[in-house]
Amino acid sequence: MRRRIIALRVLLLCALLAATAVAASKVLRARARYDLVVLNGRIIDGTGAAAFSADVGIRDGLVIKVGHIPRDAADRVLDAAGLVVAPGFIDIHTHAERIYRAPDADNFVHMGVTTVVTGNCGSSAVNVSRFFDAVEGGRPAVNVGTLIGHGSVRSKVMGQADRPPTEAELRSMEEIVARGMDDGALGLSSGLIYTPGAYAGADELVSLARVSASRGGVYATHIRDEGPGVFDAIGEAIRVGEQAHVPVEISHFKITSKNLWDKSDETLRLVSEARERGLAVTVDQYAYTASSTSLDVLLPDWVRAGGREEAKSKLADGPVRERVVGEMAEQLRREGFDDYSFAVVAGYDRDPSLNGKSVAELARATRGGGLREQIELILELYANGGAGMIYHKMSEDDVRQIMRVPFTMIASDSGIQKLDEEGVPHPRGYGNNARVLGHYVRELRLLTLEEAVRKMTSLPAQSFGLKGRGLIREGFAADLVIFDDESVSDPATFERPRQYAEGIRYVLVNGTEVIDDGRQTAARPGAIIRRNEPGRWHLFHGELARLLSR
Numbered sequence: 309m310r311r312r313i314i315a316l317r318v319l320l321l322c323a324l325l326a327a328t329a330v331a332a333s334k335v336l337r338a339r340a341r342y343d344l345v346v347l348n349g350r351i352i353d354g355t356g357a358a359a360f361s362a363d364v365g366i367r368d369g370l371v372i373k374v375g376h377i378p379r380d381a382a383d384r385v386l387d388a389a390g391l392v393v394a395p396g397f398i399d400i401h402t403h404a405e406r407i408y409r410a411p412d413a414d415n416f417v418h419m420g421v422t423t424v425v426t427g428n429c430g431s432s433a434v435n436v437s438r439f440f441d442a443v444e445g446g447r448p449a450v451n452v453g454t455l456i457g458h459g460s461v462r463s464k465v466m467g468q469a470d471r472p473p474t475e476a477e478l479r480s481m482e483e484i485v486a487r488g489m490d491d492g493a494l495g496l497s498s499g500l501i502y503t504p505g506a507y508a509g510a511d512e513l514v515s516l517a518r519v520s521a522s523r524g525g526v527y528a529t530h531i532r533d534e535g536p537g538v539f540d541a542i543g544e545a546i547r548v549g550e551q552a553h554v555p556v557e558i559s560h561f562k563i564t565s566k567n568l569w570d571k572s573d574e575t576l577r578l579v580s581e582a583r584e585r586g587l588a589v590t591v592d593q594y595a596y597t598a599s600s601t602s603l604d605v606l607l608p609d610w611v612r613a614g615g616r617e618e619a620k621s622k623l624a625d626g627p628v629r630e631r632v633v634g635e636m637a638e639q640l641r642r643e644g645f646d647d648y649s650f651a652v653v654a655g656y657d658r659d660p661s662l663n664g665k666s667v668a669e670l671a672r673a674t675r676g677g678g679l680r681e682q683i684e685l686i687l688e689l690y691a692n693g694g695a696g697m698i699y700h701k702m703s704e705d706d707v708r709q710i711m712r713v714p715f716t717m718i719a720s721d722s723g724i725q726k727l728d729e730e731g732v733p734h735p736r737g738y739g740n741n742a743r744v745l746g747h748y749v750r751e752l753r754l755l756t757l758e759e760a761v762r763k764m765t766s767l768p769a770q771s772f773g774l775k776g777r778g779l780i781r782e783g784f785a786a787d788l789v790i791f792d793d794e795s796v797s798d799p800a801t802f803e804r805p806r807q808y809a810e811g812i813r814y815v816l817v818n819g820t821e822v823i824d825d826g827r828q829t830a831a832r833p834g835a836i837i838r839r840n841e842p843g844r845w846h847l848f849h850g851e852l853a854r855l856l857s858r
Contacts, residue, residue: 343367343819345382349393349790354765354779356758364393366786369818369833374782388790391813392757395765395780396422396787397741400772401528401559401592401719403428405439408446411832415725416450418808418828419741419798420764420789422817423451423777423837428559428721429530430459430499434484436491440836449822451787453774453837455497455528456488458516459505470507470613478515485519492838494772495525495554500532500541502602506609510544514551521554524840526772528557534599535565535701536642542575546582549589556582557771560721561591561710562702564599566644569703572710583715590771592719593710595743597702598802600654600721600734603695606686608635620691633683640679643701648682652802655696655731656689664732664803698734698802708754711744717771718744718764727806735805739798742809746797757793774837786819 342365351362351374365373365382379385397420404426407413416424426432432454433439443452465480466473473481485496496517499505517527527549531541542558549556558579563572582589604612611619611632622628640647648667656662662670671682689695710716722737736743741764748754755763769778776784789812796811815823820833 341367342372342377342382344384344386344786344816345377345379346386346388346393346788346790347377347379349388349391351780352392352394352758352761353781354395354762356762356766358758359392364780364786364788366816366819369786369820371780371782371784371786374780386790386814388814390792391790392793393780393788393790394420394761395778395784396420396789396815396817397718397764398423398425398768398772398774398778399719399741400425400557400717400768401428401721402426403431403721403723404452405431405433406724407448407450407452408439408442410724410726411443411446411448411834412828413448413450413724413834414727414828415722415737415808416720417815417817417822418812419739420791420809420812420815421450421720421741422787422789422815423453423774425453425455425494425772425837427455427457427493428497428499428528430457430497430502430505432457432460432488432493432497434460434464434488436488436493440492440838444836447832448834449828449832450817450834451777451837452834453492453494453772453839455495455526456485456493458496458498458508458513459502461485461488461516462504462508466504468504468613468615468618470504470610472509473512478512481512481516482519485516486523489520489523489525489839492836493525494837494839495528495557496520497528497530497559499530501530501534501605503604503609503612506532507613510548513548517548517552517554521552524773526555526557527552528559530559534562536567538563538565538568538575539578542578546578546587546589549582549587550585555588555771556590558589558591560599560719561593561716562599563706564643564699564701566701567642570705572703572706576710576713579715580713588771590715590717590767591710592717592768593707594719594721594736594740595707595711595748596734596736596740597704597707598698598700598734599702600696600698600736603651603686603689603697606636606651607690608632616690616694623687623691629687632687633680636683636686637679645701647679648686650700651686652698652700652732653689653695654698654733657695658692660730662695663730696731696733698732708748708752711748711754714759715767716763717768718760719768725806727808729806732802733805735798735800735802738800738805738807739809742796742811743798745791745793746811750793750796773839777837786816788814788816790814790816
């Protein structure tokens with residue numbers, strides 16, 4: 309009798325399982341329609357693997373299927389025949405702090421960027437929660453993550469003081485960084501050529517980087533010197549990482565000293581050796597031989613201590629001014645430059661007619677072209693509020709050498725740019741990704757297309773812990789860029805930078821088109837990217853579990 313009862317229970321259980329499977333199958337078939345299917349694309353999935361032909365089915369902002377999908381299985385169909393379908397580009401080094409005021413992020417989406425990480429170079433919102441609230445309120449077109457900036461935190465606690473922190477001040481900074489990390493920051497950034505970051509010692513950086521490490525974050529650094537002292541500066545970044553046990557990202561990796569051009573193999577060797585020792589260290593790069601930052605960095609650090617008004621008072625003292633002129637001339641000599649022909653005004657609010665002209669050119673036109681006159685012009689611009697600058701100080705050979713290595717990511721170092729704004733900004737804000745795909749991949753064959761895409765997608769996603777993004781995978785966010793690899797290009801130039809990238813046909817953020825046949829839509833489907841937020845893969849499995857439980 310007992311055996312009969314057991315056998316009956318087994319039969320009932322099998323019947324129940326079969327019925328459940330049939331019900332689940334019916335539910336899944338009922339849900340098999342997609343919001344959008346991308347048909348006939350050449351898929352480059354972000355791993356670096358060879359391209360393959362497939363369709364991509366999207367529902368509820370997720371990639372549901374990669375494979376063959378019937379044309380009638382979706383409400384909408386996008387035919388990508390002849391085009392590349394890649395994960396949306398992830399720009400992990402931006403200065404998009406004002407994105408809540410300019411949520412369309414036009415310059416980024418036009419070059420295929422679907423996720424930006426801001427708060428770099430030590431400058432960020434100190435209250436990360438409030439920043440995210442503002443961004444969400446603005447409904448951005450792209451996904452947004454942020455780092456918490458060491459310089460901003462130090463300024464809040466210590467102002468512009470040129471000294472080590474007291475124990476109490478260090479604890480206060482650690483608490484602010486911890487709060488920012490707990491609110492979702494992806495890590496700590498530093499900008500060690502800017503004030504007040506320049507006044508911090510390595511011990512201070514290690515202490516704060518440990519807070520990031522304890523919460524699964526990274527340490528992203530604009531190192532202390534990218535010119536004559538670049539080797540020591542890279543070494544300092546690596547020591548911070550090793551002592552704090554934190555992954556390190558060295559921002560906009562380059563050499564800006566003419567005397568050290570073609571030495572990038574040696575700077576890269578320092579990174580490779582650290583990686584061999586077990587430190588997770590990567591670098592990022594923009595695809596140009598010019599950098600862009602403030603005019604202020606041309607002045608010695610000690611002059612800028614205390615802020616601009618205090619610096620103006622120092623410069624009014626004759627002997628102090630002579631010392632500054634001498635130090636600036638010596639710095640030029642150490643970098644291998646004869647004058648400031650490399651320094652071009654990108655944005656000077658007091659007199660926009662100066663925009664686009666070099667310091668040497670302006671000095672010749674107004675006061676004589678000697679080095680002393682150029683330095684005096686720089687000090688005058690500084691006293692009048694400063695200016696945004698472009699510095700043509702890099703070697704093309706170094707740019708190519710850095711781009712080749714597998715641990716280099718592509719990042720613009722740009723903020724939000726508008727076509728109708730004043731100034732002559734760096735073209736990287738409009739063309740960086742497209743320049744890599746068009747010039748360095750198609751024209752120079754420096755990289756394969758698959759490797760270039762990896763450097764813009766899965767590598768930054770993995771390095772910064774962006775779960776569920778950076779790959780075309782079932783269950784991942786439907787962030788996609790669809791482009792013509794035969795025509796993608798960067799018309800933006802240093803003379804005429806405000807031009808969108810070409811050849812980027814479609815851009816999808818969380819399954820919604822923000823670029824449709826080359827034109828920006830009104831959609832703003834971006835999401836906030838917080839550290840350790842559950843990946844979309846887990847959400848996908850959660851959806852299946854709910855379906856099966858019905």
